Amino acid sequence: MGELKFLISPESGKRLREDHLYELVIVGGGPAGLTAAVYAARKKLDALLVSVDIGGQTLLTADIENYMGYHYISGEELAAKFEDQVKQYPIDIAVGEEVTSLGKEGNDFVLTTSTGKEVRARAVILATGKRSRPLDVPGERELVGRGVSYCAVCDAPLFAGKEVVVIGAGNSGATAVMDLLKIANRIYVVDVLPDWRADPLLVERIAAAGEKVATFFGHEVVRIEGKDRVTGIVLRPRGGGAEVPLPVQGVFIEIGLIPNSDLAAGFLELNEAGEIVVDCRCRTSVPGVFAAGDVTDVPEKQVIIAAGEGAKAALSAYAYLIGQRR
């Protein structure tokens, strides 16, 4: 799951009662899970939020310019504001715990964590988000953390004055280029497709940087080279042709995200992309299990959408629990 980042520290955020049947367990501490937690707490549900970290993908985002109420806010700052709001309410929070299984015993849902803890609940919200997709080329796995990165916000400062390559010309790739512009000496951008797929505003800003950014569109990556650290990357034109070696010290892989839905596989209906299928009330294929945010098949993956879906999921879980009480 990459490097763990904590705002609520694992020590202070460790209230998880194993000998207790929660009304609701929310898995995931990104915008969807944190918003669900606030809505659940305001309905006075006996709830637990369990997550690997607090903030999720917002921790990987330098600038957020499209969350209403803020012209500009960094991802980390927004996560801290979300966290502060959740902390106003008396719900249990366990940070630093990865939920590894979800099943049902009688009427109860049972979740287990990577540290061997077992939690029971009458309803569950999965808000586990997405993670970076690997490129799957020779050299990638061996050189992760030694020049290969999936997080420009986290690692860009390590490449001051260096030559770097960003793989992927979508919004994530363009955002990575923006993060690297003030730091790296030269930035190559590689994509198998013939042009940018990023927001025009981002593309315009990158174009304004002039020759510092060179594009290799219509190219694929053959391998990443280096023994102890990255020393280069080798490309090839998509239709065939001579290999193109580029001397780089950093490789930023930004080719999209895959849903963190392993937990739900075999238990809930997933679509072809591995996303959890939900209806407009965030209900999954199993009554009592709800899902929200990037892990679901709801189109468009944005903070404001994840937060909104988190609110809906908590209100739907509340309605479900009320119905069960009758």
Ligand SMILES: Cc1cc2nc3c(=O)[nH]c(=O)nc-3n(C[C@H](O)[C@H](O)[C@H](O)COP(=O)(O)OP(=O)(O)OC[C@H]3O[C@@H](n4cnc5c(N)ncnc54)[C@H](O)[C@@H]3O)c2cc1C
């Ligand atoms: C580089 C980048 C830039 C972006 N820029 C913007 C932007 O400018 N504006 C915008 O609106 N959106 C942006 N986004 C998208 C936005 O960050 C996401 O849409 C949003 O964070 C999704 O929220 P989420 O809560 O659904 O999932 P995530 O943010 O992915 O959170 C998932 C949470 O679940 C936890 N988790 C996962 N699996 C488990 C498990 N098994 N057990 C326990 N916990 C688990 C994770 O630790 C994490 O806390 C960007 C994303 C990236 C990667």
